[in-house]
Amino acid sequence: MKTVAAHAGVSAQTVSRVLRGTGYVSEATRAKVLAAVTAVGYRPNAVGRSLRATRTPMVGLLITDISNPFYAALHKSIEAVFRQRGLTLMLLNSDDDRETERQQLELLGSYRPSGLLVAPAVHSSLTTEDLAGFGAAVLVSRTLPDLAVPSVVTNEPEAMSEATRALLDAGHRRIAAVLGPQDASTTRRREAGYREAVLAAGTEPLVFYTDQTGPGARAAIRHALHAHPGITAAIGFNAPVTEGILAGLRDERLRCPQDLSLVGFTDAPWMAFYPPPITVVRQPVEAMGRLAARLVLDLVDDKPVTPEQHVVPSTLLRRDSVVAPTAP
Amino acid sequence: MKTVAAHAGVSAQTVSRVLRGTGYVSEATRAKVLAAVTAVGYRPNAVGRSLRATRTPMVGLLITDISNPFYAALHKSIEAVFRQRGLTLMLLNSDDDRETERQQLELLGSYRPSGLLVAPAVHSSLTTEDLAGFGAAVLVSRTLPDLAVPSVVTNEPEAMSEATRALLDAGHRRIAAVLGPQDASTTRRREAGYREAVLAAGTEPLVFYTDQTGPGARAAIRHALHAHPGITAAIGFNAPVTEGILAGLRDERLRCPQDLSLVGFTDAPWMAFYPPPITVVRQPVEAMGRLAARLVLDLVDDKPVTPEQHVVPSTLLRRDSVVAPTAP
DNA sequence: CACCTCTGTGTCAACGTCGACTTGTGGCAA
């Protein structure tokens, strides 16, 4: 900036004023400065600006796995909101590991960002204080108990109950729930919904925990099928798990839906035309992302935000992967 | 840091020395400082550090669409390399739009990052100078003509030829290539490979350009099928396009592979167990990401890097979506 | 004509960190 100032024969402050369009600057000076800017090839330095401002126009998004399409979509919708406001979204991966989560948060914190969005890792040890340092912090997709921080989730228990009932209503009695890690809030919430529906029908819950990846789920469903030969239906925790179930089914030379009815939690493009098209609980990713982003913006703007849990409804999308069980 | 210094009764510089483990510091002082650090709750400020260092320990990754699993995987592998080196990867989306690309690059540049990885947008107007400002810049996945910047791509022409030949060898003569945007380097390179193989077989090329999304490809294949009734095979440009082709097939009540043989460019988990499992060109995403990241690292370290095109080989993975055409 | 306001511009300091340099102490060889 000094170089520009020297080139235009003014002070650095005047250059700053021209560039930001604040204060009084005569037309002549403005033109001179603008000319000098291009002549010198000046590029603003966000680091200097951030240092001065004590906070950076960035918002962190800490998720567990970017290759999970749900998070990819979440990132996309959140980014769109922030971009409009001139905030950059900074994506960080925790790999669902509490230690990595801490490190990444520390790293992010050192940049003094304006806000933070987190999908907590499985055994997350985050406390209210950890997040308080960020000023504007919001949890997305997953929650943490006893945290005085606003969160955005979907009505997982109800949606899961509905999915389970769809299978029960079709006549299934032994329904495997292939879930994520036992201690993830998402698992707990979905498991609760599943149990409620299954118990209400007087049936035995069959719960299987996985690392919520395709390969993990593939092994899990094969194990489930062998351990409980009566299973005629399954519910997949998320898109990768649903994939894993279908892969496992193929391993076992079983067909969907003839041998096993299936409901997936979270839609994916290919599920719409898979033979058979998969019945899924469609999560409102887009809406969740937008809402979470808005909450962060409200916090940034010092608008009052209650640290409550915001619930965006999911809906069951009935396709063709659920049929009546065939008599053994 | 000053607060810590005051609390420990030393100068800020001593605190800096303790924290970074450089220079001479007595054990007693070190202990005092460390105690003060936790007492005060000091968090290092990366902004100050970056300002001092004139460059930020960040590397930008500018891609066209994070919800394309290829880029998600690319991000993951690149991030792993940089994390080890203490560099943060900053993800930016260009939406495949040249204007957005410029803006994002300008934004990123204002942070004075240590390096940059770009998958250029379709009509990208990037010049060598644009990228020179970043010091260490490398192109990934896509290239740009006449740019003196190293790039990492896969052997698309050869891989595409091989894919095409797989269909030709099975007896197909009218093979639709459902490609991406006409001016993307990826499209051009893959189209060249396709044309070469098809022409060598004395057959007519059937090329269809799309916006490289599922819906776009779905419409394209339907159009193709109607316009050229003799088509018995297709090649999908990337995972979303392959999805779109399958969706379009379903719309037309056609089956794969009986009515249409299919080869996809780029694998996806579900393609392995889709009925039929899809024959694909598997791109070495992982290797491409690592190589690109290393090139950036070498540039950062001022090691000599030739601005050449680095080619990582793709391989054809034969599954069950290619069969001999049925007699009409 | 004293005083006030608007306009245009400049100077200073501070944000947090750290390289370069300076100061001061004690030990030890020449």
Next chain:
DNA sequence: TTGCCACAAGTCGACGTTGACACAGAGGTG
């Protein structure tokens, strides 16, 4: 005793930006 070195700390300034304040001239008001 002098001179040099290892050690242990401190001071200064600069990275780029901008809020706060100062200052100077133009015009207007009572």
